[in-house]
Amino acid sequence: MDVLFLILLQVIFPVFAMLAAGAVLHRKYRFDMKTLSRLTTSVFMPALAFVNIYESQIAGDLLADLILFLLVQNLGLMVVGNIAARVAGLDRKVASTFKNSVVLNNSGNYGLPVSQLVFAGNPAGMSIQVIVTIFQNLVTHTYGLFNSISVQAKGVKTFVEMVKMPILYALLAGVALKGLGVAIPGFIWKPVENVANAFLAVALFTLGAQVAYLKIRRPSLLLTLTVIGRLLVSPSLALLIITIMGLEGVTAQALFIASSYPCSRNTALFALEYDNDPDYAAEAVLLTTLLSAITVTVVVYLSKIFW
Numbered sequence: 001m002d003v004l005f006l007i008l009l010q011v012i013f014p015v016f017a018m019l020a021a022g023a024v025l026h027r028k029y030r031f032d033m034k035t036l037s038r039l040t041t042s043v044f045m046p047a048l049a050f051v052n053i054y055e056s057q058i059a060g061d062l063l064a065d066l067i068l069f070l071l072v073q074n075l076g077l078m079v080v081g082n083i084a085a086r087v088a089g090l091d092r093k094v095a096s097t098f099k100n101s102v103v104l105n106n107s108g109n110y111g112l113p114v115s116q117l118v119f120a121g122n123p124a125g126m127s128i129q130v131i132v133t134i135f136q137n138l139v140t141h142t143y144g145l146f147n148s149i150s151v152q153a154k155g156v157k158t159f160v161e162m163v164k165m166p167i168l169y170a171l172l173a174g175v176a177l178k179g180l181g182v183a184i185p186g187f188i189w190k191p192v193e194n195v196a197n198a199f200l201a202v203a204l205f206t207l208g209a210q211v212a213y214l215k216i217r218r219p220s221l222l223l224t225l226t227v228i229g230r231l232l233v234s235p236s237l238a239l240l241i242i243t244i245m246g247l248e249g250v251t252a253q254a255l256f257i258a259s260s261y262p263c264s265r266n267t268a269l270f271a272l273e274y275d276n277d278p279d280y281a282a283e284a285v286l287l288t289t290l291l292s293a294i295t296v297t298v299v300v301y302l303s304k305i306f307w
Helices: 002-029 033-055 060-087 092-103 111-118 123-149 156-163 166-180 186-210 221-245 249-258 265-274 278-306
Strands: none
Touching: 002 186, 002 278, 033 123, 033 166, 033 186, 033 265, 060 092, 060 123, 060 221, 060 249, 092 123, 092 221, 092 265, 092 278, 111 123, 111 249, 111 278, 123 166, 123 249, 123 265, 186 265, 186 278, 221 249, 221 278, 249 278, 265 278
16 A cells, blocks of 8 residues: 555656646647657657666676566567557557557656665666666667658658657667767766756656647547556566566566556657557556556565565
């Protein structure tokens, strides 16, 4: 009960407070949604990705197991999402957003605070969540981006559109500078860090603006499949992989919990940017975030029992 209350108070409430602020402000000032979307995907998101990569502290002996787990789990979710989209007969635009909603999770502004609560005093758990967040950034801006762009572009055009995205160069720059041990001067680092810190607020304000005039549809098969895929199938698949790999202790707990987070806000941002049913995407993010207050609490509780 204490864990549920802390998650509601310290994670869910701040998220929904910023969503509500974005909705209210959009109703009052009528933001230009395309401008907000472009700023988020071309400025704030690349800065955040660069800072996360550059600041990461990854232990070599743990890295191999983590990467193997994350590769298998994400590939499994990609297969599940693709099969479900085909069986449900979704059109290309909706299918693109649906597949992203199953694979991409909110491991940043949701996952990191939850990990701080669960693994207070245990830096190993938090370090694992940071690695998961970095991996999610890579998946988001490769698989997720390709999914969104490929609806309108084909073959070479898809590749051309992807290489135009600043996020890819931010990730490569972060990896290169981190690997070479290049120290970034403070007068350069500070503005980049400030822009990265602004991402959370701008992204949530943008999502709030998206839902300001949203008419919530009746529970549909599509939203039901999204909830099942993101909040139930993902942690179940993670538990299976953890068991097969024989992972134990904090590593098992952290990976199990990290698999249970709701849809990434990037699902809604990409859907808005490329016009892939942004209303459904916003609903998916909101609904899974709301229901995750229950499901994540259950997963945290189970992780304490299993390991």
